[in-house]
Amino acid sequence: MIISMKRGASREQIEHVRERIIAFGYKVHSIEGEERVVIGAVGVGDTTPAIEQLESTPGVESVVPISQPFKVVSRQMQPSKTVICINGTSIGGDTFTVMAGPCSVESEEQILSTARAVKAAGAQILRGGAFKPRTSPYDFQGLEEEGLKLLRKAKQETGLATISEVMADADVDLLNEYVDILQVGARNMQNFALLKRLGKLNKPIMLKRGLSSTLKELLLSAEYIASKGNTQIILCERGVRTFETYTRNTLDLAAVPALSELSHLPIVVDPSHGTGRRSLIPPMVRAAVAAGADGMMVEVHPNPELAFSDGAQSLTIETFTKMMKGLQPYLDLWKAERKLDAI
Ligand code: PEP
Ligand code: MN
Secondary structure, three states, X not given: OEEEEOOOOOHHHHHHHHHHHHHOOOEEEEEEOOOOOEEEEEOOOOOHHHHHHHHOOOOEEEEEOOOOOOXXXXXXXXXXXXXXXXXXXXXXXXXXXXXXXXXXXXXXXXXXXXXXXXHHHOOOEEEOEOOOOOOOOOOOOOOOHHHHHHHHXXXXXXXXXXXXXXXXXXXXXXXXXXXXXXXXXXXXXXXHHHHHHHOOOOOOEXXXXXXXXXXXXXXXXXXHHXXXXXXXEEEEEOOEOOOOOOOOOEOOOOHHHHHHHHEOXXXXXXXXXXXXXXXXXXXXXXXXXXXXOOEEEEEEOOOHHHOOOOHHHOEOHXXXXXXXXXXXXXXXXXXXXXXXXXX
């Protein structure tokens, strides 16, 4: 529920309301507003008695239940957008974030040359899988810790922040040591034990939409992380499985404005896994910018033909660089729109 205090409510009244919320067995989740204090309370069970009592508590103007099943990540709870700061860059603020790099970290030469090139083209975050969720157990599974060391080396040399996928609970500490953002892959979106564990970290998490998950399910998975205390969550639309076979998945760009209506969390679009085809990535990136995404994640490889995974959807360094140049007028419009939204 959301408790709006009266304008000019005293410190004691606000503190008393917080104490009452805790006494009801709920968690206090946010307090905001310059002139008016708004308190979020989240918990389980019937909220009717708490709402009735809090409505007649001194200093309280109104108490409204949060209508969505997800609470902490809902727009209702926090009207302003979440901005996540990482390594001098931000996601959800007034810059469109570019995450780029190979599907898998394969060698020092491969990751360093990609890192230098994507940085020069304007990326802020380097991606690279060290633990790979492959459909076949006989496919390349990733370099594991060796891959994470190479990502760290690339960060030290280029200054780029890094993101890599965590597949299992047992690997959380290892990933946390090496990278700036932990990615939860589509196949793990409903690995609730992993989500709960990530909720206790003080580290941004990028949560990818499951292969056949609804937006409500995605947001409830984000709620698993947020309800444990970690609200630094980035949502990622990476396409869902439909009857179409020409594209690897169907990139659901309506998810971008829809998620933005429902939640304050930043939203990133991944057209690489969303389409599976190199040629479709530049137009879908432009579409993601137009739809108001906070950033993109794309796969880039110095020699896609030789890639250990996802070569067909990886951009070459040249095509990535060209795409970034061509994106500038779209990014200028994106920025202008952000400014208008802020007014
Ligand atoms: C990836 O980003 O490398 C990946 C495996 O993506 P997804 O989980 O979306 O399939
Ligand atoms: Mn991939």
